[in-house]
Amino acid sequence: MKFTDLDGQSADALRILAIDAITNANSGHPGLPLGTASIAYALWKDHLKFDSKRPDWFDRDRFVLSAGHGSSLLYALLHLFGYGLPLEELKRFRKLDSLTPGHPEYGRTAGVETTTGPLGQGFANAVGMAMAEQILARKFNRPELEIIDHKTYVLCGEGDLMEGLTYEAASLAGHLKLNKLVCLFDFNKITIEGSTDLAFTEDVEKRFKAQNWNVLKVENGNDQEEISRAVRKAGKSQDKPSLIIVKTHIGYKSPKQDSNKVHGEPLSPEEVLKTRENLGWPDKEPFSVPEPIRANFLVIASKKARERKRWEKRMEEYRTKYPSDYEKLGNFLKKTEEIKLETVFDQPMATREASYKVLNEAAEKIENLYGGSADLAPSTKTKIDKYPERNFHFGIREHAMGAISNGLALHGGLRPFCSTFLVFLDYMKTPVRLASMMKINPIYIFTHDSIAVGEDGPTHQPVEHIMSMRLIPELTVLRPADAFETKKAWEYILRTDKTVCLLLTRQKLPLLSAHRETIERDFEKGAYALVEKEKPDLILIGTGSETHIALEAAKRLNEKGVKTSVVSMPSWELFSKQPESYKEALLKKGVRKIVIEAGRSTGWSDLLGEKVGCFGVDSFGRSAPEKDVYNFFGLTGEAVAEKIIRQ
Ligand SMILES: Cc1ncc(C[n+]2csc(CCOP(=O)(O)OP(=O)(O)O)c2C)c(N)n1
Ligand SMILES: [Mg+2]
Structure with missing residues (x-):
């Protein structure tokens, strides 16, 4: 597709909204939005499959901003493409409870596919998304009816690519031939401390090729046609994910272009004006976008939405031709319902x-x-x-x-x-x-x-x-x-x-066979009684394997006349959510409590709201047969009971 002046101005609109949001908040990262707005615009206009009114449409392309510090760019995209993110929210960028938090948060803002910010995560999430697409497409598509056919696009920077995580994830993506994964790399040679010459001089192209990726290059990160051509080419890859190395300028057209100073410091109002001037932006008023440019985004969005309509028709056809697969896909997409498991256990x-x-x-x-x-x-x-x-x-x-x-x-x-x-x-x-x-x-x-x-x-x-x-x-x-x-x-x-x-x-x-019914009834309460004494002197609380140590110790203590109850506590969090009455009935305020768990003991008193004793492991472990290690740490029923009696 030919890109026009209007397209150039539309990319600039993204830049302007992003930096206005940042300067208004006096906090944020202007470098990435200014440097990559043309990439984002060309991708969204020419390639990304989406329906902004239905951000959850299953067969949409996924767009992941792995460089989450560039969140204001994503918010500008979502605002202008009609995802229902009001301009007011851009004005509330980084404010309490806004839809525009400092880094994109999944579940908070429609159109945000994943929470990013910790570098590398988005890239690896995208690998997972592309894996899911590959699996589901292979399972459900028919040659004449490709109902699952979407791409996963990632925008990332050097920070992402320096993280070990992306080496791991890229390696697997290449191995799995995730050809519908396309990563656009914002190659601006700058990170927070300065030039990437300081710490990142490897040959990214060779690295990704070695990991079985298809690598493409874009010389001018502001040439929308060049970007779009590369994305199109990447889209044709049959057996490899694609990395598009796009040469960009951090903080493009701002007075701090190409400097690390523009990475994460807001531009001053004067610098914003200068940037507007350099871009030839007509308006000085913050957050104002000329109507024809706004309209352009919405026209693109409404054209894009037609793709969903076509997909729905295909789904109807699929439903008629392949009713059982249609139903199965529906089940795959649904939340799992309650299921009863019937596996029988009769052995330790x-x-x-x-x-x-x-x-x-x-x-x-x-x-x-x-x-x-x-x-x-x-x-x-x-x-x-x-x-x-x-x-x-x-x-x-x-x-x-x-x-x-x-x-x-x-x-x-x-x-x-x-x-x-x-x-x-x-x-x-x-x-x-x-x-x-x-x-x-x-x-x-x-x-x-x-x-x-x-x-x-x-x-x-x-x-x-x-x-x-x-x-x-x-x-x-x-x-x-x-x-x-x-x-x-x-x-x-x-x-x-x-x-x-x-x-x-x-x-x-061992199996807690005598307690099967209690487990059935009470497991999800997070804690329940295995041994219950009236007016106990002591309650022993065990988790996981140490529950058996608690039972053994209790047996010995009860034999010695110390009235000891035992609680199995498989989940601290589930227990915390129980009504006070349940907690009190189980743990009885004022009764001495001791926890047995083979791990650090710090924290138990906080949970239980009173000082409790602990048999735990508060140092590193030891190399020895299991029994010897447990003996060494005093984690046996006998040792626990003896120590309690001696105390
Ligand atoms: C795991 C992790 N480490 C450190 C940071 C802090 N941090 C945010 S952005 C950034 C530099 C990123 O450089 P680059 O990806 O090149 O982004 P650019 O400066 O070009 O926008 C760092 C170190 C982080 N967000 N995540
Ligand atoms: Mg960079």
Whole structure:
């Protein structure tokens, strides 16, 4: 398509709105919007498939601003293309509760596909989105009826590409031949501290080629035709994702163009005026966009919306021709309904093993349950046996695995899970944190959840991890104590909207067979009584594997006349949400309480609202057989009971 002066001015309108929002807020990042507005405009005008009135249209192209600091550009796009983001909200950029927060937040602003800001995340989310598209397209499309056919576009900067995460994610994307993934790289040679000569001199083209990407170059990041040509070419790639390296000027046409000073400091009102002048922008009034330019955006948007109408017709045809697939796709896109799991347990087993059985049952019932591991599926027990195509092999790339899983969940259509050892949580903490922030629910499975890892030693024994997860707001952590609790945990996970981490043991655990009914009834309360004494002297609280230590200790204590109740507490977060009356009835104010959990003890007194004792692990673990490590830390029923009696 030919680009006209009006197109040039339209890109400038994005620039003007972005810098006006920033200067008005006296906070934000003008460099990226000024430098990349022409890229964004050419992409959105000529290529991006969207219906701004239906931002959730399933077959839309996804646009991910991985360089989330450039949020004002995205807000200007959403405003002008008619996503219902009022100008008032651009004037409230970065203000409390506005629709225009400092970095794009998924769920807050229509049209924002994912929360970005921590560099590299958006790029890896986009890989997940493109993966989901590839899987669903292969499953549902018919040669004459391609009902799933959309691209995922990413706009990223050097910051994203420097992050290790994008090396991991790009490597997998190339391996998977995600040809509908197109990344536009804002190659301005500037980051916060100055020129990229300081720290980033690698050959990005060679790197991406080596990762099996198609690499294209645009010499002039303000030449909309050149940009559009490159995007078109990228779109034709059959077997590789594409990186388009676009040479740009940070802070384009501002007095600080090409300087790191324009990265993240607002322009002064005088500099804004100067920028307007340099762009030949007709209006001095902040936030004003001439009517013909506004109209241009809306004309483009309404033309684009027709594509959705055509898609709806295709869907109708699909419904007639392939009714069962149509229905199946509908199910894939729906939230999972409550399901009852029926796996029977009659043997002691590790909770990872119980989870494996339940996962495989769930996979039968939930056809869009897909997932995998960072090369640990035989250990995390997360293989779906019957449907090999539903297992992902993320490779040893935990950070990318987390962020890709978020992208899979954000895309819709699949119910993704991922898994690794709990001790490697920190490699993927940011994706877990962001999932919780976005209120999305990929299923995070972490096994080998304590010092019971044994011989592999302290490098492989999580200690601070459980507690550090609980510190992530709104995240739900489940640490079941046996196979029955594990099954209940899965039932909860499959139906909840919450972000959940499931923590599982490597080691065998007895079955809480005598408590099956209680577990059935009370598991989702987060804590419930396994042993209940009237007027107890002591309440022992166990989580996960240590619940059995609590039971053993209680037995000994009760034999010695210390009236001891036992509470299983698989989830601190679920328990916190219970009514005060339930909490009080279970934990009885004033009664002495002791928690047993093989991890850092800091935090328990805060949760329980009173000082509690703890048997935990407040140092690094030890390399030795499991039993010896537990003995070393005094985590046995016998040692716990003795110590309590001695105290
Ligand atoms: C993981 C992470 N580390 C650091 C930052 C802080 N930060 C924000 S932008 C930026 C520099 C980004 O450079 P580039 O991507 O080239 O953006 P440009 O300055 O060209 O807009 C940094 C270090 C961040 N947002 N995320
Ligand atoms: Mg840069």
